[in-house]
Amino acid sequence: MRIAVDAMGGDNAPDAVIEGAVLAAREYQVEILLVGQQGVVRESLDQYDLGGGKIEIVPASQIVLMDESPTEAIRGKKESSIAVAARLLGTGDADAMISAGNTGAALATTRSFLGKLKGLARPAIASVIPNEVDFTILLDVGANAGGCRPEHLRQFAIMGEIYAREVMGKENPRVGLLSVGEEESKGSAVTLSAFPLLAQSPINFVGNVEGSDVVNGSTDVVVCDGFVGNVILKLTEGIGEMLFKLISEELGKSKLAKLGVLMAAPVLRKFKKRIDYAEYGGAPLLGIKGVCIIGHGKSSAFAIKNAIRVASEFVSHGVNEHIEQKLKIIKEQGI
């Protein structure tokens, strides 16, 4: 299996990305295509012992910046690392791609180069949110800026369910529809109409869920509009940063407390590991004809390595084939 990695995307690119690629090439049965500015990538790559791993460099002269408009990136930077990686997917020279760069550009580029899965109305981005027990798959977290219709939410549910099962190893994932109350009668006009669609679908639909269900371990897949999902994603990250700053600040005021925390450190580290996004590797674009995993902008080498693992499982489990199949069943049965 060949995986194209955007070597230029992310706050810690290219070094962290290349280190992550080396780690993955050593550990997994994958061939890595590092896409980026040849000189820079070569220089960084030469620092590592590949240990038998297979890595090739594919040149791409341009870089899409983190805050660049996706439309401009598509039009103006046809030789960007994201565009070249997407082309490798289009020609079959790669089976999957990873980028920790500009999410909007990755979405727009893959969507325009590769198209959508058969029967799918709107792609979605799924994010893995740590919860009390393990993690929850939340989607859409930003491929759509609102305006999702009930049928879109149903398709998100189907894609999320398959991803949770095939890639994240959940056996019979519980799928919930995010709303403002558990009763079927509570919700917005869109969720009220989406409810019966999800209830009729071939998934383990557990009904409406609330904000707290994203993190309390009651639900494996939470389905929502891209506006709400994006707010949730950024809020959970913001709360994590806030807690860290507030606790550090309070601790700065007391030596005894500092010593106390030092003693509790191994436990706190374990806790941090449990809620660390890097463990889960990245957010898949679901619904495009191809496999693309979006890494967090702050991805470490460890996060990139995990994103490569996730991409290879996405391919080997045939997630996209499963999605097209289920969409076909729903269409045929008229449900």
Place this chain on the structure above:
Amino acid sequence: MRIAVDAMGGDNAPDAVIEGAVLAAREYQVEILLVGQQGVVRESLDQYDLGGGKIEIVPASQIVLMDESPTEAIRGKKESSIAVAARLLGTGDADAMISAGNTGAALATTRSFLGKLKGLARPAIASVIPNEVDFTILLDVGANAGGCRPEHLRQFAIMGEIYAREVMGKENPRVGLLSVGEEESKGSAVTLSAFPLLAQSPINFVGNVEGSDVVNGSTDVVVCDGFVGNVILKLTEGIGEMLFKLISEELGKSKLAKLGVLMAAPVLRKFKKRIDYAEYGGAPLLGIKGVCIIGHGKSSAFAIKNAIRVASEFVSHGVNEHIEQKLKIIKEQGI
């Protein structure tokens, strides 16, 4: 000033509510009307030394349960403590009311008994969310289950700004519109149209804000649809509970860590106090012709006392008069 307190509402009613009322009556220049089942309230009240505070009991034979449908509560329970308290407001026998009971019922009852402020389209519930620096006012958090139009969001902004200034003591509150990106061009169809309305309004509008801005201290008032706000509110509560459980669980595994946390306890307590909802007293219903503060269902006596303080400031600062005045200015100027 006379404040009606729903003695029967909330998970810890009537005892915590009555204790909170006693604390407030002793400390603030307010007269409390405890509304509820006379025998029960009398028995609980007799445990306390009023210390010169003025408390009266107003009988109400029925109780609205926490999960009861608001419409049924209005129709079927005309003698509920919430209905009787709202009537006291309607007749002018009370200046404000507090309830830690069924939020939907309090909203529906006060709205139907007292009506909306002049010029206002939709009432909203504002919640106080702790942030890195102090707190953020978020609205709407659930008076509306979605379907808010741009003009509604603008009115929420105006109400939130006045509440932040007059009751929460923020001098020139920064008002942000919740969206999926900071750029004016990012957002849903509704937020894109709301942006220019907020920009033209007589408030300190800081533009679009993201989920992280709810907690990073960059914004004093965050405006959103009731669906999104409700999800945020329940999610932040859920994250608090999750962190507490996960940390306790990890600590249970290590004696050294336990000792460490014991040493850090005073700092952790201070931190907990900083993020404790009870400090902020409750969530105001904004936009009704009357003053109603909704306490958290789990309100302690301390939270009830603070809710009474908030209600008295709401009245004495003439929040509703300020809101009607600003809505009038906007209407007259055609902005």
